[in-house]
Amino acid sequence: MSIKNKLQYIIKKSLPIDVDISKIVIEIPKDKKNGDYSSNIAFLLTKELKSNPMVIANDIKNIINDKMIDRVEVANPGFINFYINKDYLLDNINIINTEGKNYGRSNYGNLEKINIEYVSANPTGTLHIGHGRGAVYGDCLSRIMSFVGYDVTREYYINDAGNQMYNLGVSIKERYKERCGMAFEIPENGYHGSEIISLAEVLYNEYGMSKLNEDIDFFKQVGLDILLGDIKKDLDRFRVNFDVFTSEQSLYDSGLVDITLNKLKDSGKCYINDGALWLKTTDLYDEKDRVLIKSDGNYTYLLPDIAYHSDKFNRGFDRIIDVLGSDHHGYIHRLKSSLEFVGYDSSKIDIKLLQMVRLLRNGEEVKLSKRTGKTITLNELIEDVGVNAARYFFASKGLDTQMDFDLDLAVKKSNENPIYYIEYANARISSILRGKTIERVEKFSTIESDSAYTILNKLLEFEDVIISAASKRMPHLVANYMLELASLFHSYYSVEKIITDNEIYTKERMALISAVKIVLNNAAYMLGLILREEM
RNA sequence: GCGCCCAUAGCUCAACUGGAUAGAGCGUUUGGCUACGGACCAAAAGGUUGUGGGUUCGACUCCUACUGGGCGCACCA
Numbered sequence: 001m002s003i004k005n006k007l008q009y010i011i012k013k014s015l016p017i018d019v020d021i022s023k024i025v026i027e028i029p030k031d032k033k034n035g036d037y038s039s040n041i042a043f044l045l046t047k048e049l050k051s052n053p054m055v056i057a058n059d060i061k062n063i064i065n066d067k068m069i070d071r072v073e074v075a076n077p078g079f080i081n082f083y084i085n086k087d088y089l090l091d092n093i094n095i096i097n098t099e100g101k102n103y104g105r106s107n108y109g110n111l112e113k114i115n116i117e118y119v120s121a122n123p124t125g126t127l128h129i130g131h132g133r134g135a136v137y138g139d140c141l142s143r144i145m146s147f148v149g150y151d152v153t154r155e156y157y158i159n160d161a162g163n164q165m166y167n168l169g170v171s172i173k174e175r176y177k178e179r180c181g182m183a184f185e186i187p188e189n190g191y192h193g194s195e196i197i198s199l200a201e202v203l204y205n206e207y208g209m210s211k212l213n214e215d216i217d218f219f220k221q222v223g224l225d226i227l228l229g230d231i232k233k234d235l236d237r238f239r240v241n242f243d244v245f246t247s248e249q250s251l252y253d254s255g256l257v258d259i260t261l262n263k264l265k266d267s268g269k270c271y272i273n274d275g276a277l278w279l280k281t282t283d284l285y286d287e288k289d290r291v292l293i294k295s296d297g298n299y300t301y302l303l304p305d306i307a308y309h310s311d312k313f314n315r316g317f318d319r320i321i322d323v324l325g326s327d328h329h330g331y332i333h334r335l336k337s338s339l340e341f342v343g344y345d346s347s348k349i350d351i352k353l354l355q356m357v358r359l360l361r362n363g364e365e366v367k368l369s370k371r372t373g374k375t376i377t378l379n380e381l382i383e384d385v386g387v388n389a390a391r392y393f394f395a396s397k398g399l400d401t402q403m404d405f406d407l408d409l410a411v412k413k414s415n416e417n418p419i420y421y422i423e424y425a426n427a428r429i430s431s432i433l434r435g436k437t438i439e440r441v442e443k444f445s446t447i448e449s450d451s452a453y454t455i456l457n458k459l460l461e462f463e464d465v466i467i468s469a470a471s472k473r474m475p476h477l478v479a480n481y482m483l484e485l486a487s488l489f490h491s492y493y494s495v496e497k498i499i500t501d502n503e504i505y506t507k508e509r510m511a512l513i514s515a516v517k518i519v520l521n522n523a524a525y526m527l528g529l530i531l532r533e534e535m
Numbered sequence: 536g537c538g539c540c541c542a543u544a545g546c547u548c549a550a551c552u553g554g555a556u557a558g559a560g561c562g563u564u565u566g567g568c569u570a571c572g573g574a575c576c577a578a579a580a581g582g583u584u585g586u587g588g589g590u591u592c593g594a595c596u597c598c599u600a601c602u603g604g605g606c607g608c609a610c611c612a
Contacts, residue, residue: 025554026551027554028551029554029555030550030554030555030556031556033555034555038554038555040554043554043593046592052592053592075555077555077592078592079555122612159612162611163611163612189611274610275610276610277610278610287537287538290610291609291610293610294610296610300609300610300611300612301611301612302612305612325606326539326606326607327605327606327607328606328607329606329607330539330606330607330608331607332539353539353540355541355605356605356606358605396548396549397548397549398548400540400541401541401548402540402541402542402604402605402606403548404546406547416560416561416574417560418559418560420574421560421575423574424572424574424575425575427572427574428571428572428575431571431572432571433571464551465551472551472552474551476549480550480551480559483559484559487559490575490576491575491576491577493571493572493575493576494567494575495576497570498571499571534572535572535574
């Protein structure tokens, strides 16, 4: 059980009335003068208890008696502040060193089945920096939610059936014609990226001019296979992985798209106008109705997507998380409305929108556009700054910040990325501990400094940090935590020598920094970072 | 024009979703290596949290009206 959870129960037991545990908020005060932990519960009970916060807080204080808590103080205008017992903090060192990689794990998620869909980039080109942000977010969230006991499925949706794929096929065919020395023309809405030219090159090298009479489907399929393969390779290099790849085409093939269409028709929410089939999404959350089948008989993107989300529901997920670019925000209402029409509970869908990455080059904005082929690829980024620095950069920021990424600055100052500061802490500890064994300390007797106890409190907080990162879907909390822990360690390192002539002193401090190293690496794992032991 | 998101130190971002004196990194200034790694530490300067109202014990956080940015507003995906 996490420390906040324990405190919640301790408080609950001390209350004169029954209060829902989730209403008892435990916080970590910014100023240590206000305790290691604090609660504002007294403010919340003033109405029910018909008393003022100070009186309520003092009543609670007088009842609380737990060996985990050293003392309780009440502060104006009614905060209850807790100080954690030092032996309890010290013993946590042993727990960390024993549990190792598992320290911080919990069953908070109760094995709830979660589907997290992210990246899902159309296989019509190479991944760029914007995809990197979504990839890191989805991957970190998956790792974090798994760690706290959710049953997580990581999923990638392949849009391999629509118009864009057709355009891809055309673009490849035209490039192939170009390579064969024939007249060619890339259509206005075709793909102009350099990867299409390389694709044509591959085709030419393999088949010469023998494929000139193949239809668009042939080129589409070749493009899909190769580009999707490249995407998977890039993601793998970025330490981003998936459990399931779902193909849009497979939803047509299995008949689910048509089944979904019939269910929508049965729902009575469809009507025909101007030769197209519309869905009355305005009956729920949408601002205008949407077309399901165009007047030319083709389906819009929405229809297979309703089928896709139905499929996710049918697979029995308790919660569905979609990670999308913020340019898709207008899409949410029509999707949720449609799903309600076919009988699913759309409140189980959590759509996380990530703001665009604005790419700067020497202070000037570089417009990303796949169509014109002007992109900074994910691979180029990794090449320049490395996987760790790139991942940390994305992982350390909240979803709704519109972040600026100055590539020149990032490369030039890559050593100033906080990840190096964190790695340096890990390297220092590794260097001290190298070749030595950590022993269990039955009774700590020499750890007394404030800086040591600040670290111990920070270590104790770890499980709660992971839980709130998971429940709030905010992986950057873990990134912040890591940086703080690294900073506390550097500080501690500068004031206390670890290895001395005193055997007990040395043994206890080695156990402490070993615990720091374990937690640092567990946090790193959560963010998909691999901390170097030497720099 | 309508809708969603954003605005915090010179710059890039935090602030535990309503808590106590708004914090880090970079940059600037000052001090610290005969120590287990100086890619470090200690300290200073830097803020009317875009603006005006409101809600309450308490607001960066919630409501409202503005200002300025991003993104949407297809029988594209």
